[in-house]
Amino acid sequence: MKVVVVGGTGLIGARLVERLRARGHDALAAAPSRGVDTVTGAGLAEAMRGAEVAVDVSNAPAFEEEAVRAFFETSGRNIVRAAGEAGVRHLAALSVVGTDRLQGSGYFRAKAAQERLYEAAGLPCTIVRSTQFFEFARAIADASTEGATVRLPAARVQPIAADDVAELLAEVVVGTPVGGTVEIAGPEGMGLDEFARRYLQSVGDARAVVRDDEATYFGAHLDADSLVPGSRARLGRVRFADWFTASRH
Ligand SMILES: NC(=O)c1ccc[n+]([C@@H]2O[C@H](COP(=O)([O-])OP(=O)(O)OC[C@H]3O[C@@H](n4cnc5c(N)ncnc54)[C@H](OP(=O)(O)O)[C@@H]3O)[C@@H](O)[C@H]2O)c1
Numbered sequence: 001m002k003v004v005v006v007g008g009t010g011l012i013g014a015r016l017v018e019r020l021r022a023r024g025h026d027a028l029a030a031a032p033s034r035g036v037d038t039v040t041g042a043g044l045a046e047a048m049r050g051a052e053v054a055v056d057v058s059n060a061p062a063f064e065e066e067a068v069r070a071f072f073e074t075s076g077r078n079i080v081r082a083a084g085e086a087g088v089r090h091l092a093a094l095s096v097v098g099t100d101r102l103q104g105s106g107y108f109r110a111k112a113a114q115e116r117l118y119e120a121a122g123l124p125c126t127i128v129r130s131t132q133f134f135e136f137a138r139a140i141a142d143a144s145t146e147g148a149t150v151r152l153p154a155a156r157v158q159p160i161a162a163d164d165v166a167e168l169l170a171e172v173v174v175g176t177p178v179g180g181t182v183e184i185a186g187p188e189g190m191g192l193d194e195f196a197r198r199y200l201q202s203v204g205d206a207r208a209v210v211r212d213d214e215a216t217y218f219g220a221h222l223d224a225d226s227l228v229p230g231s232r233a234r235l236g237r238v239r240f241a242d243w244f245t246a247s248r249h
Pocket residue numbers: 006007008009010011012013030031032033034036037038039040057058059060061075094095096097111129130131132133136
């Protein structure tokens with residue numbers, strides 16, 4: 001079947017396109033670098049023509065609150081309209097576990113706005129909420145660095161490899177729309193501070209990670225379980241330690 005992957009050139013999108021093709025689907029990577037811009041609408045209707053499934057794994061190119069909100073709202077509206085006009089039977093979007101609990105952050109307010117657009121689209125829809133990607137550990141550390149110190153709370157996380165995200169997404173998007181949210185996560189939990197510390201130590205980064213339960217996560221205050229998925233989350237297989245030995249990072 002034809003599957004349009006919006007953001008199909010990104011970290012998750014490229015892996016998702018690859019897996020869908022391996023399963024025999026006609027996966028189209030829709031992204032500005034491929035002539036499809038969901039903000040301006042350029043190339044979008046043509047990309048959607050004949051599609052049975054559309055999945056949005058795009059991300060905003062800039063992260064200031066207004067920019068990210070404008071991106072997800074405009075892009076989301078255009079995708080929903082184009083998917084409706086094309087008659088897709090399943091519309092899906094990738095979001096973040098705990099988005100509703102992270103509303104102190106401008107980024108997560110924008111993700112919540114994106115989720116609401118999809119939920120209100122009147123189309124058969126699935127929101128897939130993932131935990132933090134292993135590949136995002138450096139960005140988390142960078143965002144919490146002052147001088148040579150990284151300050152992060154010990155709030156629990158259950159991070160996941162981008163390969164596992166793509167594998168689980170591929171299963172969900174070609175399946176039946178759930179009309180709600182599905183959570184996906186990695187196989188093991190750890191503290192957010194530990195996640196960053198293990199990453200930095202493994203790549204030989206000398207920054208010290210200090211536990212600071214008052215430190216924010218992209219502007220949001222975390223409770224112990226803000227980033228933890230529910231008990232029904234679908235789990236990936238790759239462990240953090242194995243990911244280091246198996247991949248370039
Ligand atoms: N980072 C995490 O730990 C995490 C956890 C859970 C969920 N998520 C969510 O996962 C999603 C994907 O993240 P990612 O890291 O894979 O993103 P990414 O690598 O930054 O890729 C972003 C993609 O969006 C495309 N894009 C940008 N502007 C566009 C536009 N105007 N029209 C169409 N496509 C556009 C880019 O296309 P070009 O290549 O042409 O620029 C690229 O394919 C995000 O929505 C994020 O919120 C992230």
